[in-house]
Amino acid sequence: MKAAPRDQQRLLDLQELDSSLDRLAHRRRTLPEIAELAALQERANELRDRLVTAETDVSDLDREQVKAEQDVDQVRVRAERDSKRLDSGMVTSAKDLASLQSELASLQRRQGDLEEVVLEIMERREEAEGKVVALRAERAELEAALAEVTARKDRAEQEIDGQAELTRSARAGVAADIPADLLALHEKLREQFGGVGTAPLTRGQCQGCMLALNTSDLNRIRAAAPDDVVRCEECRRILVRTPESGL
Ligand SMILES: [Zn+2]
Numbered sequence: 001m002k003a004a005p006r007d008q009q010r011l012l013d014l015q016e017l018d019s020s021l022d023r024l025a026h027r028r029r030t031l032p033e034i035a036e037l038a039a040l041q042e043r044a045n046e047l048r049d050r051l052v053t054a055e056t057d058v059s060d061l062d063r064e065q066v067k068a069e070q071d072v073d074q075v076r077v078r079a080e081r082d083s084k085r086l087d088s089g090m091v092t093s094a095k096d097l098a099s100l101q102s103e104l105a106s107l108q109r110r111q112g113d114l115e116e117v118v119l120e121i122m123e124r125r126e127e128a129e130g131k132v133v134a135l136r137a138e139r140a141e142l143e144a145a146l147a148e149v150t151a152r153k154d155r156a157e158q159e160i161d162g163q164a165e166l167t168r169s170a171r172a173g174v175a176a177d178i179p180a181d182l183l184a185l186h187e188k189l190r191e192q193f194g195g196v197g198t199a200p201l202t203r204g205q206c207q208g209c210m211l212a213l214n215t216s217d218l219n220r221i222r223a224a225a226p227d228d229v230v231r232c233e234e235c236r237r238i239l240v241r242t243p244e245s246g247l
Helices: 005-029 032-088 094-177 180-192 215-223
Strands: 198-202 238-241
Touching (some): 005 094, 180 238
Parallel strands (some): 198 238
């Protein structure tokens, strides 16, 4: 392939812009905020599960409390009934009176025990409620952190996108100067060789694969016409001669 030396030089400018675009895309893909967000999101998911468990504990204890209070009421109603019968003076037999008094005493003991149960449930409920409050506070903190990191990521992406936009338009300007066949070869090689299609020859070394060219390759390049498009024998990239090529 033939191309004017000036066009070959422009290809180096184009490669620089291509590499800048690749670096920008890499930076966008590997923003630290992406990993930060993933870690925060994982914590948020775990927290959501813990919160559901704690909230379930509270509602379970609510139900337990209602049930325990009903038990207390039941015993209290029976005790009140017994107490009224005792006070009514209608029970006169000593044996019945004794039996009624003994039942009343036992009901009062039972009521006391059941009230203890209610208190114990209320204590556990308070503890569970405390856990819910703490977890909700933690969730609010986590949501604030998520919002902060998301905003930081958006700003970083916008900045990168702005730079990429400028670089792309500069690239379009340079690409317009380069003959179509040379440009197509560069694009093909770029795709093939990890983003670098064209490299300068610097002090006898290909800057694409970083290998030093041997004497016969260097001699071949020395003998080539200025408008010959030279390729690296090692990596096949387009090799552009510069004043620093050491030829
Ligand atoms: Zn090479």
